Amino acid sequence: MATKKGTDTKEKIFNAALKVFAKKGFSAATTAEIAEEAGVAQGTIFRYYKTKKDIxxxxxxxxxxxxxxxxxxxxxxxxxxxxxxxxxxxxxxxxxxxxxxxxxxxxxxxxxxxxxxxxxxxxxxxxxxxxxxxxxxxxxxxxxxxxxxxxxxxxxxxxxxxxxxxxxxxxxxxxxxxxxxxxxxxxxxxxxxxxxxxxxxxxxxx
Amino acid sequence: MATKKGTDTKEKIFNAALKVFAKKGFSAATTAEIAEEAGVAQGTIFRYYKTKKDIxxxxxxxxxxxxxxxxxxxxxxxxxxxxxxxxxxxxxxxxxxxxxxxxxxxxxxxxxxxxxxxxxxxxxxxxxxxxxxxxxxxxxxxxxxxxxxxxxxxxxxxxxxxxxxxxxxxxxxxxxxxxxxxxxxxxxxxxxxxxxxxxxxxxxxx
Amino acid sequence: MATKKGTDTKEKIFNAALKVFAKKGFSAATTAEIAEEAGVAQGTIFRYYKTKKDIxxxxxxxxxxxxxxxxxxxxxxxxxxxxxxxxxxxxxxxxxxxxxxxxxxxxxxxxxxxxxxxxxxxxxxxxxxxxxxxxxxxxxxxxxxxxxxxxxxxxxxxxxxxxxxxxxxxxxxxxxxxxxxxxxxxxxxxxxxxxxxxxxxxxxxx
Amino acid sequence: MATKKGTDTKEKIFNAALKVFAKKGFSAATTAEIAEEAGVAQGTIFRYYKTKKDIxxxxxxxxxxxxxxxxxxxxxxxxxxxxxxxxxxxxxxxxxxxxxxxxxxxxxxxxxxxxxxxxxxxxxxxxxxxxxxxxxxxxxxxxxxxxxxxxxxxxxxxxxxxxxxxxxxxxxxxxxxxxxxxxxxxxxxxxxxxxxxxxxxxxxxx
DNA sequence: CATGAATGAGAATTCATTCAT
DNA sequence: AATGAATGAATTCTCATTCAT
Structure with missing residues (x-):
């Protein structure tokens, strides 16, 4: 259950990142925008990915x-x-x-x-x-x-x-x-x- | 003559920018690196291009x-x-x-x-x-x-x-x-x- | 509580800015000095005010x-x-x-x-x-x-x-x-x- | 004669500076704008005034x-x-x-x-x-x-x-x-x- | 687990000043 | 004397990342 929720969040972040990367390119994309797109807090991203590059x-x-x-x-x-x-x-x-x-x-x-x-x-x-x-x-x-x-x-x-x-x-x-x-x-x-x-x-x- | 000098500098910056953009992509490229590559001071770039985007x-x-x-x-x-x-x-x-x-x-x-x-x-x-x-x-x-x-x-x-x-x-x-x-x-x-x-x-x- | 904290910081910045503006004038004031006066990091200012002019x-x-x-x-x-x-x-x-x-x-x-x-x-x-x-x-x-x-x-x-x-x-x-x-x-x-x-x-x- | 010319230039710079200072304030005024207003080159200002503050x-x-x-x-x-x-x-x-x-x-x-x-x-x-x-x-x-x-x-x-x-x-x-x-x-x-x-x-x- | 305020290193940009011509 | 290209220190602003709650 807990795992499922974590997986969901990671997936939301992943999809959001993909979308933002595609739109702006990796460098121009900001983790803030990814977080917003994913509907999570900025810090949450870093619970699933160590760094932006990691995404x-x-x-x-x-x-x-x-x-x-x-x-x-x-x-x-x-x-x-x-x-x-x-x-x-x-x-x-x-x-x-x-x-x-x-x-x-x-x-x-x-x-x-x-x-x-x-x-x-x-x-x-x-x-x-x-x-x-x-x-x-x-x-x-x-x-x-x-x-x-x-x-x-x-x-x-x-x-x-x-x-x-x-x-x-x-x-x-x-x-x-x-x-x-x-x-x-x-x-x-x-x-x-x-x-x-x-x-x-x-x-x-x- | 004076014109020639300015044109030379702009060209140096242009070529450096092209090289750095090609190597890193526009967003990841820094004006500092472009300046170094061009062999000019950081500020010099902005005499020829108003902004990085302008380059x-x-x-x-x-x-x-x-x-x-x-x-x-x-x-x-x-x-x-x-x-x-x-x-x-x-x-x-x-x-x-x-x-x-x-x-x-x-x-x-x-x-x-x-x-x-x-x-x-x-x-x-x-x-x-x-x-x-x-x-x-x-x-x-x-x-x-x-x-x-x-x-x-x-x-x-x-x-x-x-x-x-x-x-x-x-x-x-x-x-x-x-x-x-x-x-x-x-x-x-x-x-x-x-x-x-x-x-x-x-x-x-x- | 969280709101209170944010408000506090904004207020600290505000008061610091007022002090520095009064002392140096708007143009001569630096955001670095305002930050120091407020006891916050330089970047923190821009969480509360988009630009210096905004302050x-x-x-x-x-x-x-x-x-x-x-x-x-x-x-x-x-x-x-x-x-x-x-x-x-x-x-x-x-x-x-x-x-x-x-x-x-x-x-x-x-x-x-x-x-x-x-x-x-x-x-x-x-x-x-x-x-x-x-x-x-x-x-x-x-x-x-x-x-x-x-x-x-x-x-x-x-x-x-x-x-x-x-x-x-x-x-x-x-x-x-x-x-x-x-x-x-x-x-x-x-x-x-x-x-x-x-x-x-x-x-x-x- | 030469002296007269120099005086003229200094006066042009002075009046331009006064105008720009009045419009923008000392800090926000740029020597470039003063030079333009005075109709002289940027460097010329510093032949008559050691520094901006000197103006x-x-x-x-x-x-x-x-x-x-x-x-x-x-x-x-x-x-x-x-x-x-x-x-x-x-x-x-x-x-x-x-x-x-x-x-x-x-x-x-x-x-x-x-x-x-x-x-x-x-x-x-x-x-x-x-x-x-x-x-x-x-x-x-x-x-x-x-x-x-x-x-x-x-x-x-x-x-x-x-x-x-x-x-x-x-x-x-x-x-x-x-x-x-x-x-x-x-x-x-x-x-x-x-x-x-x-x-x-x-x-x-x- | 999630949050978001705070951080500070680093990037873009500005501008007084210098100096070769 | 005058020029204006070049400089680089200083300044504004951005953003990945951390951490107390």
Missing amino acids: LRGVMIEYVDKFDEFADFDSIQKIIEDNAEKPLDEILKLIVLNRYKAFKKNFHISKVIHYEMQFHDDIMDMHLKKCKEKEGLVMKHILQHIDIDEDKYKKLGQKSLSIIFTSMMFGMFFQRLNGVRGNDEIPIEKEIDIIIDVFFNGILKR | LRGVMIEYVDKFDEFADFDSIQKIIEDNAEKPLDEILKLIVLNRYKAFKKNFHISKVIHYEMQFHDDIMDMHLKKCKEKEGLVMKHILQHIDIDEDKYKKLGQKSLSIIFTSMMFGMFFQRLNGVRGNDEIPIEKEIDIIIDVFFNGILKR | LRGVMIEYVDKFDEFADFDSIQKIIEDNAEKPLDEILKLIVLNRYKAFKKNFHISKVIHYEMQFHDDIMDMHLKKCKEKEGLVMKHILQHIDIDEDKYKKLGQKSLSIIFTSMMFGMFFQRLNGVRGNDEIPIEKEIDIIIDVFFNGILKR | LRGVMIEYVDKFDEFADFDSIQKIIEDNAEKPLDEILKLIVLNRYKAFKKNFHISKVIHYEMQFHDDIMDMHLKKCKEKEGLVMKHILQHIDIDEDKYKKLGQKSLSIIFTSMMFGMFFQRLNGVRGNDEIPIEKEIDIIIDVFFNGILKR
């Missing part, structure tokens, strides 16, 4: 977990299995849409991590480690299925495919989610259709 | 100029003209390489602006205004040449082409320059080759 | 309250009633003595306000508003009683009487309290006697 | 001279002689009007001195010394003429007369010049008439 570390740790969820192979695997009979590009579209939704859901936290990473080596290290660990696997999943038709597709190697695919995917995600573009223009499904079609067409042998 | 605005203004240089149509135009007889994909590779070099050269400033933009509405506004103004024009240049062969290429419209192309290009640029990937793995020329080949192959009719 | 505003607000006390009609009224049978000049002497004591008690704050007013329009406005509101009333009290004997006194009008009376009264107060004169020369009661006698004699018909 | 001292010295002019007995003497046949109250009115004009002319400088005096002991000392030296003389001039008619006037002594007269006079001057009252209400001549009538009537034997 950021907490965010990172949470992010790592979210990242696992984000790069959640079970759901990707499930998509592949459930649509085994469909052509590869159709499957990929479903995967990308699934990824987009996961990304969008965790965008807040991603944004904070990506911005702060640059300035905090420890955060950077945690992130890169996590990335290396997962990134390859996502592509391997894709490649596994591409490799089967090696007569049909160009032989580009994982690295190159990875560059192209992730560039397109994340480039598009960021453009959409950062409000760089007018938001409502093209629905995400349509955009994925176009981008995957070009990608797939692009890697075809000719 | 960032100065960086933005400089960026806008760099951006003009970056989206420098003269050099693009020149590439196109000088290589008129070459196939479109070859020309595009040259353009992208040119863009990459311009981007790399101004990466420091671009990075600062792109990151800080999120937290400063005034900077964001200045940037978006500039982007809208230029972005379309770059693509138009490309399209002009693609349109000629409309039997050969898919009819995708400027918007879609723009999304795909800028996603790939900037996605790749950021991946390379942010040190997200091991830096030196593939030479940029090779990477551009691959990416443009896929893009071009991708937009072909079939 | 002055606080002093003004306090002054306005003191002013009410200063121009306290209840005590004037009481003097009048308690001495109803005495001649008017005797009553007036008592009133002026009462005023002098009130003025002397609040001299510190009055001095700060009167001096700083010149440089701060907002303070000036607050003050004038208060003055207009009260000044007339004091004179009306006096006039009420003078009017009865209109055969005896010159018909000078409130404005002129007000000028003469306040000039004499405040001129004398300032001379005494500013140490412009050797301080202890004539006792205040004697001085009031003389001044009121002349005033009263002066407004007699002849 | 204030310069103002004081000037004030002492002005004060001599202000308490200028030649002009008072002249008024008395020129109007020998007129009644005393008429003469006094002329004198007070003359004083008011002198005071108004030097009000700027008086204001600065009176405010700063409190915070600078050296200025205070110079001022008090000067005051003592002159004040009595003015009254003596008046008394000389009052004494003649000692049957007609009360025997009040120089001190008491001085208090009453200067209180009325300066009280009125300050009220007028500080903009405490609505400025245009009563013309100064009319106000002097009333105040002197009351004063004179007030000191009559009865």
